[in-house]
Amino acid sequence: MTETDCPVETPASGPREGAFGNAVALACRECGHQVELGPFYACPECFGPLEVSYEFPAITREEIEAGPRNIWRYQALLPVPTDIQSSPNTEPGFTRLLKADNLGRELGIENLWVKDDSTNPTNSFKDRVVACALSAARELGSKVFACPSTGNLANAVAAAGARAGIKTVVFIPSNLEHPKQVNSAIFTENLVAVDGNYDDVNKLASEIAGEEDGWAFVNVNVRPYYAEGSKTLGYEIAEQLGWRLPDQIVIPVASGSQLTKVDKAFQELIKLGLVEEKPYRIFGAQAEGCGPVATAYKAGTDAIRPVKPDTIAKSLAIGNPADGIYVLDIARRTGGAVEEVTDDEIREGIVLLARTEGIFTETAGGTTVAVTKKLVEVGALDPTQETVVINTGHGLKTLDAVSGQVSAAATIAPSYAAFKATGI
């Protein structure tokens, strides 16, 4: 697809002045070719993915710290207008960064933090990217706000669309966890279940995007703007550490976009002088049942072979990850790695995080914790260095994964004698 047949309808006059903040163009990640800011996502020269590029003015820590307690404090670093706060949105971000000493002791890591995105408005990091996509859809005059999704994205799109008063249509695999289905259907009349896996749903979305006018598929035709939202995870971690980069960071990999954007965020902060330049290592976490990037990493190849997902970590179940190649680049360049764990290890990771730090994560977070454990065991992650683990979503959405593992210790009559008999 070239820019000329892009399906999103732009207002006749084009986007208003300042619609995309300090962004100046879309640049191809493969060949560097630049196109104007608009509803484009593929390079007209080489079909490579387009990415937002900026001309940043001087930006100070003080300006950022004076901003709102959500991702819009980083407005100057995102493709959104300066008045973004005045448009109804879910106001995501600035989630907790918790010092995780208990988990650190269990994993043998001296200085460990958990960035907890499960407390976002719809309980996953997707609220960040969707907020940026919503801004783009609004500036581009889109009439429908849509996505293919493994669940978390559907939740975020449906909620953000409801609040913004724009029609939403969300597409999910029909076998998705029940809580994630209800958590979308509660917000929109247009939840469409598709008989197929995520890659099938994604393909259908691209087809609809090609046929219909005025649809903004957040992760398809406004993907360049959408993806920039993940940078805010990197900005927040640095700011919450006291304007400092961690030594090591472990990030789950589905499409791979989040990992690449955290790296981009760190690079931007260094270039802007907001943090001191230093080496950092980025690690990717996958499930064995859908680990195409981990497989390629271990094989020492750039060729990522698509897989048919079979894992409880459904939010990571993207068999053909669009940004997998960039994840490999970053892991290798920074001295990180991409590792994978079994479904049983994922379940153990969920319980471990809950019992040590009081955070109930979904299967993706269980994957990240379990991979962190494995990285220490195989010697890939240095346990003496400051390490951040990202928790991207909430365990209430994937209850079935642990329902069989945890339960009431006892059911008793309402009497002290009955309680004493439990031995607790």
Place this chain on the structure above:
Amino acid sequence: MTETDCPVETPASGPREGAFGNAVALACRECGHQVELGPFYACPECFGPLEVSYEFPAITREEIEAGPRNIWRYQALLPVPTDIQSSPNTEPGFTRLLKADNLGRELGIENLWVKDDSTNPTNSFKDRVVACALSAARELGSKVFACPSTGNLANAVAAAGARAGIKTVVFIPSNLEHPKQVNSAIFTENLVAVDGNYDDVNKLASEIAGEEDGWAFVNVNVRPYYAEGSKTLGYEIAEQLGWRLPDQIVIPVASGSQLTKVDKAFQELIKLGLVEEKPYRIFGAQAEGCGPVATAYKAGTDAIRPVKPDTIAKSLAIGNPADGIYVLDIARRTGGAVEEVTDDEIREGIVLLARTEGIFTETAGGTTVAVTKKLVEVGALDPTQETVVINTGHGLKTLDAVSGQVSAAATIAPSYAAFKATGI
């Protein structure tokens, strides 16, 4: 029970200097008698409930604004030490205050806000009170951190205890919603299901508190400290409005504690000169299936007759509310009211909030939205005045309440033709 036979074990030396911040005593809400700060909750003179009283120094907006982005920014106003941040806790609070223009239009209210506590660490306002109770338990040298709960409190206690590394035991009615059970069991080995309703569970907890040493039941024997945590809801609303009180506020009523503490917070802010004094009206929201305070309010009496709860709003299902009498006082003194709605209205309230503002609330929040609607209809709430509605918990915990109401619009094959056939 008198202070001398209180079951919590205090360190031989007593609490350390500054253990309770600017708090100076516990004062009886009925007779005014004061006792020293300690593990006491009932007046030794009249058996009335004890409440924390303070001698506040001058406190400025700037000092508060320079604090952390959680409830500890209000440390000086809470019974916690100045170094509270350095002890592991879940760091709750400073949740979103969203301008709710879409919901306002639906309800006919011109200037409406939603304070959204569903994004707290365990997705309800209970994280606030539990964080204060945890501090008290720590300062008092308690060995077990426990509670009777309708669900949300169990989640918060189990998570906070895990993070703090203290043994937790949580008691719930055995018929509690499955998600709330898993959301406790994930954090603790000691979830005890009790065959009975909340009032039975509460009675059992009091019995255990009287028999065992060193147990801090957050809402029983450290209740005075615990309850102060709800004040932070009031502080945040005022700060987030730009250091200003709203004209009207609608708050769900279970025990009634939250409503009374929001009033206390507003009064403290006025006395400290942090906000301008002005009239405000406080409204209470209950379910018809458990509306003892609403019933007394409408009957014009102070006599609250206990009821046997029968409502989907399980987190409000306290048939014998400890602070009901104070709720009546405040509603009448401020020109508010206490209203109640049916389970069907509660379900409609949940869907209405989701579809208009992208917030998925639990049954308690559905109750508050539905009561707000009813208060406008009956003319009790002035639709031209600035109004805040508190959402206390998350819909993912009470999925069954709406599972039958919302679902996928269609399940289709992964083809464009199949999508077009849906008519969306």
